[in-house]
Amino acid sequence: MATTRDLLGAGMERLRAAPPAAGIETPRLDAELLLAHAIGVDRTAVVAHPEAPVGPGAEATYLAWIDRRAAGEPVAYLRGLKEFHGIVLTVDPRALIPRPETERVVDLALAEVMRRLTSGPSAMLGPTVRVLDVGTGSGAIPVALAVALRGRRVPPEDVATLAVDVSPDALDLARENAVAHGVGDRVRFLAADLLPPLTEGPWDVIAANLPYVRSDAMAHLPAPTTYEPALALDGGPDGLTVIDRLLERLPTVLAEGGVAFLEIGADQGTAVVEHAAARLPGWSCRVEVDLAGLPRVACIERGTA
Numbered sequence: 001m002a003t004t005r006d007l008l009g010a011g012m013e014r015l016r017a018a019p020p021a022a023g024i025e026t027p028r029l030d031a032e033l034l035l036a037h038a039i040g041v042d043r044t045a046v047v048a049h050p051e052a053p054v055g056p057g058a059e060a061t062y063l064a065w066i067d068r069r070a071a072g073e074p075v076a077y078l079r080g081l082k083e084f085h086g087i088v089l090t091v092d093p094r095a096l097i098p099r100p101e102t103e104r105v106v107d108l109a110l111a112e113v114m115r116r117l118t119s120g121p122s123a124m125l126g127p128t129v130r131v132l133d134v135g136t137g138s139g140a141i142p143v144a145l146a147v148a149l150r151g152r153r154v155p156p157e158d159v160a161t162l163a164v165d166v167s168p169d170a171l172d173l174a175r176e177n178a179v180a181h182g183v184g185d186r187v188r189f190l191a192a193d194l195l196p197p198l199t200e201g202p203w204d205v206i207a208a209n210l211p212y213v214r215s216d217a218m219a220h221l222p223a224p225t226t227y228e229p230a231l232a233l234d235g236g237p238d239g240l241t242v243i244d245r246l247l248e249r250l251p252t253v254l255a256e257g258g259v260a261f262l263e264i265g266a267d268q269g270t271a272v273v274e275h276a277a278a279r280l281p282g283w284s285c286r287v288e289v290d291l292a293g294l295p296r297v298a299c300i301e302r303g304t305a
């Protein structure tokens with residue numbers, strides 16, 4: 001019977017031999033994650049027990065996944081899950097695989113919600129902070145936010161969160177993730193093109209990770225990304241078409257004193273500040289950078305009248 005060492009070695013060899021177009025940057029990690037998932041254990045168990053025998057069923061599953069990974073399929077879709085902001089989300093081709101950079105959006109929104117609950121205008125007017133997530137995909141942002149708020153003992157009724165997406169498939173997955181994490185009572189989901197009906201708002205905090213890949217770059221995406229829905233990625237000719245639509249409509253949906261956190265591409269910091277200035281005179285727009293110093297989140301604030 002093959003051991004974990006045998007299978008990891010064979011898997012890494014296969015992945016290292018895959019063409020560059022397959023986009024395999026971490027063959028060892030990928031093989032470890034897939035073998036662990038096939039066996040039904042944590043990755044550390046696979047690494048810690050190289051002599052452990054692996055049953056023929058798990059071996060066959062693992063080797064089939066290695067083949068699919070070598071063809072470019074993302075590890076997250078093969079495993080059907082992705083770690084995000086300290087939780088594990090179900091993922092599949094109905095929605096984009098949540099990225100680590102989006103955790104910054106969650107952190108910023110969480111800090112803003114907590115500030116409002118404890119010292120902001122909402123604390124004076126009543127406890128409810130209204131949060132909108134636009135383009136929710138797998139539900140990564142609102143589910144992670146709701147789990148974090150529950151962890152801080154914020155009662156469900158203190159934060160009203162609505163998450164929208166134009167894709168019914170993505171919304172189904174997002175609902176599944178909310179239920180799986182026990183926050184179905186904290187997040188509502190709605191199908192909408194960009195924004196929900198005006199009767200739903202306005203919103204104190206808006207989070208959005210909308211498509212921002214330039215259309216002409218779509219044909220050159222790494223292979224794993226081509227497994228994800230184009231609707232989640234294609235941001236039009238300059239990558240900012242969908243974000244611009246949201247900027248234009250922010251005055252109708254963002255409450256006085258409200259703030260919007262919009263994830264952007266690493267090369268879009270200057271452009272998004274210019275686009276916001278042109279569409280939102282008198283508002284402020286600053287850009288948060290990531291650990292590499294790259295622009296990642298546009299923070300747009302509406303002053304109070």
Ligand SMILES: C[S@@+](CC[C@H](N)C(=O)[O-])C[C@H]1O[C@@H](n2cnc3c(N)ncnc32)[C@H](O)[C@@H]1O
Pocket residue numbers: 095096097098099102134135136137138139140141164165166167170192193194195208209210211212231232233242
């Ligand atoms: C980049 S993905 C982000 C998904 C999720 N927020 C995340 O961070 O993992 C963008 C999402 O926006 C949705 N979307 C694209 N155009 C939209 C529109 N006009 N209105 C609402 N959602 C839209 C897509 O279906 C997709 O789920």
